[in-house]
Amino acid sequence: MTSMPPGERIGSHVKRAEQALLAAKNAALKPAAVTVPQYAALLWLSEKPGISAAALARLCGVTPPTMNTVLKNLQERGLIERTPHEWHRNVLETRLTEEGRAAMELADAGAVRVERALAAAFSAQEREQLIGLLGRCAEVLDAQR
Amino acid sequence: MTSMPPGERIGSHVKRAEQALLAAKNAALKPAAVTVPQYAALLWLSEKPGISAAALARLCGVTPPTMNTVLKNLQERGLIERTPHEWHRNVLETRLTEEGRAAMELADAGAVRVERALAAAFSAQEREQLIGLLGRCAEVLDAQR
DNA sequence: TTGCATGCATTAGAGCTCTAACATATCTTC
DNA sequence: GAAGATATGTTAGAGCTCTAATGCATGCAA
Structure with missing residues (x-):
């Protein structure tokens, strides 16, 4: 006896869309040989060179240990480099390498x-509606916690 | 030079909503001490007792190895039991244990x-809109692949 | 100056997720 | 009956994700 059928659960539709999004992006990122989280990090790094890992984690919406994992893999592949900060000796400045920039651009x-394909499926009004409704989802769910 | 600002990317709003959803559900599932994927499996198992792991994977929208991981953890905790199928000797029938049913109900x-809190944030019309728009997202993205 | 608060980085541990590959069993077709 | 198609289950390996805990550095306040 379940109190709510799956089709009525908004969450299941959100999850479904997110899954499709992840699959499509992963496929699109294959030529660049980077994962979705790696691409997100590279993209932000291209706009904020020298940013700290913690700040990057906030931008990408993940926790610092998670970003640490992602950066470790990127560094091993030579796509980024991390150097100690001038004053705050505890901070590491992260930057794209030449290779990293090339990978970022290919991935982008x-x-x-x-x-673009996703946006093309909706009218301007529908896009605004969708974004607005999704924003309210996040708002309500964050408050719920 | 990035070709598309984050705010205009529908995908980032979908991701944001999904993240908030996951966080809220994880918090709500804490008393039952199960994860979101575990809850999904338990819920479907309560409706389809004896289902195969592969079929369960399809229902939950994950791959068979993923479901295998989830089921392994559930079995170690005694929430499910898996017995060989009568005819198809290669198939394992999975069922909730008594404990599993109790955990499922608490989690549910x-x-x-x-x-309910999420649904309450929208009018009936808005819910339909949101679900419809998300459905088109998934459709377009699946086709993209 | 000493202590505390803040923030960054990291490790440990658990769990989810995928692709690729392989083994097994059943069913269909020739 | 034998071969191939179909479906299930599993292992291996890589990667992401979280919480919790720890260490270190900086800056502020008593």
Whole structure:
């Protein structure tokens, strides 16, 4: 005896869309050989060179240990470099390497292609509606916690 | 030079909503001491006793190895039991134990509470709109692949 | 100056997720 | 009956994600 059928659960529709999004982006990112979280980090790094890992984690919406994992993999592949901060000796400044920038640009092309295809499925009004409704979802759910 | 600002990317709003959903559900599931994927499996198992792991994976929208991982953890905790199928000797029938049913019911209460709070943030018309728009997202993205 | 608060980085541990590959069993077709 | 198709289950390996705990550095306040 379940109190709520799956189809009525808004959450299941959100999850479904997110899954499809992740699958599409992963496919689009394959030529660049980066994952979705790696692409997100590279993209923000290109806009904020020298940012700290913690700040980058906040921008990407993940926890610092998670970002640490992602950065570790990016560093091993030579896409980023991390150097000690001038004053705050505890802070590491993270920057794209040349390779990293190239990977970011290749990845960005794929990601934007997906976003454009997604946006093209809606009218301007529908896009605004969708974004507004999703914003309220996040708001309510964050408050719930 | 990025070709598309984050705020215009529908995907980032979907991701944000999904993250908030996951966080809220995880918090609501804490009393039952199960994760969101575990709850999903338990819920479907309560409706389809004896289902195969592969079929369960399809219902939950994950791959068979993923479901295998989830079921392994549930089995170690004694929430489910798996017995060989009568005819198809390669298939394992999965069922809730008594403990599993209790955990499912406790978890369901929390999950439904979140879903109700989420649904309450919208009018009936808005809910339909949101679900419709999300459905088109998934459709377009699946086709993209 | 000493202590505390803040913030960054990291490790440990648990769990989810995927792709790729392989083994097994059943069913269909020739 | 034998071969291939279909479906299930599993292992291996890589990667992401979280919470909790720890260490270190900086800056502020008593």
